[in-house]
Amino acid sequence: MAAATSQAASAGPRVSAQARNAKRFIVGIAAIAALGGALFGYDTGVISGALPFMEDHFGLTSLGEGIITSALLIGAAFGSLIGGRMSDALGRRNSLLWAGAVFIGGALAVALSPTLPFMTVARFVLGLAVGSASVITPLYLSEIAPPHIRGRLVSFNSLMIVSGQLLAYLVNAVLAHWAAWRWMLGLAALPAVALFVGLFFLPDTPRWYISKGRQDDAAGVLRRTLPVEDVPAELARIDQARNLEADARRGAWEQLRTPWVRRLLLVGIGLAAVQQITGVNAVVYFAPKILASTGLGTGAAITATIAIGAISVLATTIGMSLIDRVGRRPLLINGLAGMTVSLALLGAAFHLPHSGAVSVLVLCLMVLYMAFMQATLNTGVWLLLAEMFPLKVRGLAMGAAVFVMWVVNFAVALVFPVLLDAVGASTTFWFFGVMCVLSLLFCKRYAPETKGLALEDLEHELRKTAEAKAG
Incomplete structure (x- = not known):
């Protein structure tokens, strides 16, 4: 009896430490990956403050305003189609890395655009990243989160989108005093750099690792989010669910x-x-x-x-x-x-x-x-x-x-x-x-x-x- 009590007492701190480490790991993942949602929100919202000054700079007509605004959105439509296939082929993390790189280059290209046609093409390319992130980010979060917090973590991405829009409005309000519309657009590169760099420190998802036959890598990620004794059952569950979905897609x-x-x-x-x-x-x-x-x-x-x-x-x-x-x-x-x-x-x-x-x-x-x-x-x-x-x-x-x-x-x-x-x-x-x-x-x-x-x-x-x- 005394031995059992002593064993339970020693297991308690280990369980508590594992839970704390898992929480830190998940919070870190959410903070970095959800930057994709924030960039989605920022890049769609920032145009509202930049347009009035771009109208004077480029001599925009109403149709020109519509073209500049909507170029990102048609890019996002195609980006959403590309994102799912790319995440299956390259992995969720590597696909987000690609999106982060396009976010950086697209934001800088938009901010430095010398002409209206260049701006339109740059906004379309930036839209590819927005659309891809709109698919890949919730997929990454849903697959790497433990089941008991999956809903909250995926919903957090939706909250980050509207938070990104709010950030865009705040930046617009500050920079409007100097008519600094290029800075409004270009500052999106900063969180994009944070996303790109942060992703190098994150793993891919257990589901993707299993789809590529990398069982050990999948188990390594699961051990950072779940109690060790639950890992084998979760590996089996993911493998079974993946097989069912593969049959379903066919x-x-x-x-x-x-x-x-x-x-x-x-x-x-x-x-x-x-x-x-x-x-x-x-x-x-x-x-x-x-x-x-x-x-x-x-x-x-x-x-x-x-x-x-x-x-x-x-x-x-x-x-x-x-x-x-x-x-x-x-x-x-x-x-x-x-x-x-x-x-x-x-x-x-x-x-x-x-x-x-x-x-x-x-x-x-x-x-x-x-x-x-x-x-x-x-x-x-x-x-x-x-x-x-x-x-x-x-x-x-x-x-x-x-x-x-x-x-x-x-x-x-x-x-x-x-x-x-x-x-x-x-x-x-x-x-x-x-x-x-x-x-x-x-x-x-x-x-x-x-x-x-x-x-x-x-x-x-x-x-x-x-x-x-x-x-």
């Missing part, structure tokens, strides 16, 4: 011929389009231009966008806490209703005479709209896309939906400044309000509810529901 195209699976794919693509067509990135990319149209000065308009970034971070945190309690469908439907009201009021506000009070009102309504968007639609759509597809088509269907999301994002960014000049802010935001109403009807009719169901049970339920609606 039958993916055949499965798409099944009517209920095709229906789910179309619903997923529709949800991806809904997330973008309702106008969120028109606000993210062009908030200073919108505020300037109310009579606010350029510097003040850029500074005011900090409120939009701050509410995005707060609302994303709230959405993450609500999604499992409220459910996916109610969150989408109620969020779209709130977005519709916000956009209706925002459109009406532009009919008021220009004044400081009207500028504040427009900012408050944009903040309200972003709060509804980030807490509900943004959180809900990403989670549904990760949950709703059957295993055999999950990778293929998710890739198709994310590609459509980037393409619609590109279209909105290209057309919005032209639309703003052609029909005015009021009509433009009412148009987005109509899109919200149509999206609400779409979600009410087609969006599935996935709350509280294991993925295996969920596939059965979604099949029954899809077949019933199709019949």
Whole structure:
């Protein structure tokens, strides 16, 4: 008895030390890898502050603004397609290293661009890194995290994206005093260097090591995140899951011929389009231009966008806490209703005479709209896309939906400044309000509810529901 007590006492400190080391290792991984999410947010958000000064420097038209803004997004669409395949071939860590190098070179090329065509090409190349990081970063985090904290660690990446946008708004506000738009764009190279250097100190994921037959390397990583006695079982579980997914991928195209699976794919693509067509990135990319149209000065308009970034971070945190309690469908439907009201009021506000009070009102309504968007639609759509597809088509269907999301994002960014000049802010935001109403009807009719169901049970339920609606 005494020996057992002594053994337990000596094991206690060892377990505690192992747990502390594992926590430090995981925190280090999250801090470095999530820089990919922060760069995603920074590079998409920083253009809002740089555009007003680039307009003067390059003599940009509204179409030119749309082209400069959307060049990154079409690059991101193709980068998202490249990222998944590259991460399978080169590894998750090496693919993030590639993305980090492109982030560095792209940020510097954009900042130093001598001409508009050069800027457009540089933004497209930078978009390749943004799109790749949008796929690889959550994949890396989900595969290297222990199961009991996987959800929180992957959600942390979403939080880092909106945090990167907030950082961009803060940098824009400071540098706007000197019209230093090149510095706004070029400073993205600093976190990109931190990502690139930090990744040299991180391993790849156990799943990728196992896929390449490197069992010892996989076990070495698992011993840094799990109790030693749990490592063999986890190795076996990963190997079994990888084999099941390989079998599933081989039958993916055949499965798409099944009517209920095709229906789910179309619903997923529709949800991806809904997330973008309702106008969120028109606000993210062009908030200073919108505020300037109310009579606010350029510097003040850029500074005011900090409120939009701050509410995005707060609302994303709230959405993450609500999604499992409220459910996916109610969150989408109620969020779209709130977005519709916000956009209706925002459109009406532009009919008021220009004044400081009207500028504040427009900012408050944009903040309200972003709060509804980030807490509900943004959180809900990403989670549904990760949950709703059957295993055999999950990778293929998710890739198709994310590609459509980037393409619609590109279209909105290209057309919005032209639309703003052609029909005015009021009509433009009412148009987005109509899109919200149509999206609400779409979600009410087609969006599935996935709350509280294991993925295996969920596939059965979604099949029954899809077949019933199709019949």
